[in-house]
Amino acid sequence: MKSSSLSLLLAAGLTFSLPLMAQNSAPQEGVNVGKMSIMRKIVPSGALEGQAAQQYTTTMQTAQQKRELAPDNHPQVIRLRAIAKKMIPFALPWNPRAKEWKWEVNLIASPQINAYCMPGGKIAFYTGILDTLKLTDDEVAIIMGHEIAHALREHGAERAGKSMAMNSAAKLLGLFAESKGYDGNMVAGIAGTAGNVAMLKFSREDETEGDIVGMDLAARSGYDPRAGVTLWQKMGVVNQKAPPKWLSTHPAGEDRIKEIRKHFPEVMPLYARAKGANLASLPPYRSNVKGIPDVN
Template sequence: MKTIKLMTMSAMLALSASANAQSEAPQEGVKVEKMSVMRKLVPTGALEGQAAQQYVQTMREAQSKKALAPDNHPQVIRLRAIAKKLIPYALPWNDRAKEWQWEVNLLGSTQINAYCMPGGKIAFYTGILDTLKLTDDEVAIVMGHEIAHALREHGAERAGKSVAANIAVRAAALFAEYKGYDGRVVEGVGSAGASLAMLKFSRDDETEADIVGLDIAARAGYDPRAGVALWQKMGYVNKNSPPKWLSTHPAGKDRINEIRKHFPEVMPLYARAKGVSMESLPPYKSNVKVISDVR
């Protein structure tokens, strides 16, 4: 297996300084809350080491099945070029990201999926590129979203919340037994409630990743309005999705509305990256006829 480091450390730090210079104005870009303290329940960097090992194993297995695209594959070159533009604007969101060994690979699979593991390990599946016919702007929106999950340490946050939930449920069961009730019943009910709560936590993470990803993509010169077209496309291929309250992802319409809500914050960043005025920006045109222009 051959993977590449997208940037040397000196180049990443230089570009990070540039990104910081462009994001000094406190009124620019999206505003999000501080990262959850729940992530502190997991040792700092612990998930990054595990993710790196899992990523290597996944790539090796894919290579053994001839499902790992080579470095000279046109789509791999395309994905890595987009990542190279996004990463400098991702670094200010998490100090640890300056030390990550970023990698981007493409796996042959019909899955409509992509991810970024803690530590900057990115993978796209051919299914998401081919089925959705993603433009570069839409790829950037997907990639920015996945990078945002890693930057905001959502994996560590969920692990921490799971630890806290398990402790709380067990404590409730022990208290019930102390009072003479069946602790197993209490534990079962508590576990079910905790599972539903974790779904809500996941949906919140998805929303945060959406808006942070929009900010990163816009600063890198990719049209945030592509996010609307992307989720309209997803709607056409995901008509049998589970009910919103049983899904880790927000419903498509809610997601589009949330993305549109943040246009006033990110569109000026995009216009500046393109070197044009807001008024001169043309509408975003998708490459699928059923998707209307996004203004």
């Protein structure tokens, strides 16, 4: 689930102090990730959503021309849209703009292990992620919730805002260095490189936030949030040659699982209520792949 697959989203950050996150505004129940970053306000969300809609349309048209766009009556399309239909109502309270979005869910025939939700609620899954990971409905919901969370939390606009701020700061630092007799271009370049390292951290933070909010959405919709553990265990098997953690835009799988487990106390009651079950009587979550242990 790579949010970076959406090419129009700019990912960057600053190594020095910026008002990135407002104080927490705790919900009455479920997870608490605080208010959205004020950096997203630098780039108008409406403009980003318009660009995303155009890119999504182009992607779907290209897939259709290549006969890679699954038809409406495809079993997996029906499955994905049914899951989305359950989740979207619980997504709306997270962002007032989401009520205006023209949500779409499509499936592209491709071996890529990927899925995304563009700004404006444009969702796409690739057959590779469904088939390779043998996803259960609960695991699909975890992925879909994660990708929807990126759109709801406006991570694209946030990253674009950070990128603009970083570039402006690097230029100003270069000008200041020139005024002191140093090589302004070199200093600006060093600042830019530092910013590129920082943007990986910001991206990992977005991914963690996506996991947490996604679990909340899945649980409220009646999908077991414990599937997040089995999902990343499956991903670990597939992705044996992962890059070092500090160079990755995603948290390492083990760290991701620890973070997911940490939020079980917040999301499991939501799931139990959605299922009309007693929390204490819920059975362990069982994977559909041999060798992956049950999750309590």
